[in-house]
Amino acid sequence: MSKNAPTRLAFGKIKDTVRYRLKFAHFPYLARSLENERARRSEGMAILDVGCGPGNIAGFCDLPGDVKWFGLDLWEYQLVQAAEKRVYAGLFQVNLVDGLPFKDSSFDAVLCNEVLMYLPNAAELLGQFHQVLKANGVLFVYNPITWLPKVLAGARRRLRSLHQERRSVSWDRQTDWKNATRACRITYYSLRSLVEEVRSARFEIIDVTGFRIFRNRIRAMTRLEDYRWYYAITKSLVSRFPQLAADIMVVGRKAGPDPTKRDVLGGRSAV
Numbered sequence: 001m002s003k004n005a006p007t008r009l010a011f012g013k014i015k016d017t018v019r020y021r022l023k024f025a026h027f028p029y030l031a032r033s034l035e036n037e038r039a040r041r042s043e044g045m046a047i048l049d050v051g052c053g054p055g056n057i058a059g060f061c062d063l064p065g066d067v068k069w070f071g072l073d074l075w076e077y078q079l080v081q082a083a084e085k086r087v088y089a090g091l092f093q094v095n096l097v098d099g100l101p102f103k104d105s106s107f108d109a110v111l112c113n114e115v116l117m118y119l120p121n122a123a124e125l126l127g128q129f130h131q132v133l134k135a136n137g138v139l140f141v142y143n144p145i146t147w148l149p150k151v152l153a154g155a156r157r158r159l160r161s162l163h164q165e166r167r168s169v170s171w172d173r174q175t176d177w178k179n180a181t182r183a184c185r186i187t188y189y190s191l192r193s194l195v196e197e198v199r200s201a202r203f204e205i206i207d208v209t210g211f212r213i214f215r216n217r218i219r220a221m222t223r224l225e226d227y228r229w230y231y232a233i234t235k236s237l238v239s240r241f242p243q244l245a246a247d248i249m250v251v252g253r254k255a256g257p258d259p260t261k262r263d264v265l266g267g268r269s270a271v
């Protein structure tokens, strides 16, 4: 069975692999979408994996050799693990709070997988993703959503003012981020506010899809994810009704001439 084959509805337990865990259901989605993006282009493509962590997505996708992966992350230990995947053409230690250090129109795709929630400057960064993308470039933002973003953000702020874990970065205090080892969630979105945030950065929204109903903090729920029927029912429900989802993928495209469209003389339109 190929890596990205759809999961069939069955009642047996499934293997604990990235391929079948609901937690990673967006990985095959990304792999397929990036393959399609590659097929739209005549000369390879460059992908920026923002907050790449240990490089799980790049390691999972099996894209042709003319696809170049670039990753950035806040911490060196994450970049060391990403380098071990041997798929990145370049890895950079960058604090996204200071913005992106790349020239305009450098990438064909930008992935921002479970990163936006850690950033106080999310709106500004989405604008920078737009700038570093080439015309027709595509942005994938995967992020948790909630029905009560403002309430949760307020509660989190209050909690942090009472107690701040020493190992975790907090942007509203003077923290030495190099000595911290994890980021702290500060930005909360609803389905609508996340889509609107991406749209306000001048992206045309081309897809919004959900993957999970629960972000499994509860052990019993994590166990349930081991069952194919649960995977299949959840995935089909939330892909149709993303408002039920606990996390969504928003896909936006930067406007530009469509390279697949032929002009009146039969040639490809210039990008």
Ligand SMILES: C[S@@+](CC[C@H](N)C(=O)[O-])C[C@H]1O[C@@H](n2cnc3c(N)ncnc32)[C@H](O)[C@@H]1O
Binding pocket: 050, 051, 052, 053, 054, 055, 056, 057, 072, 073, 074, 075, 078, 094, 095, 096, 097, 112, 113, 114, 115, 118, 119, 183
């Ligand atoms: C939940 S992990 C996701 C990792 C990866 N995208 C994946 O899907 O496996 C969040 C990542 O964002 C990175 N991150 C958080 N705040 C950051 C910042 N200010 N600048 C750069 N990276 C940051 C963390 O180091 C971590 O690797």
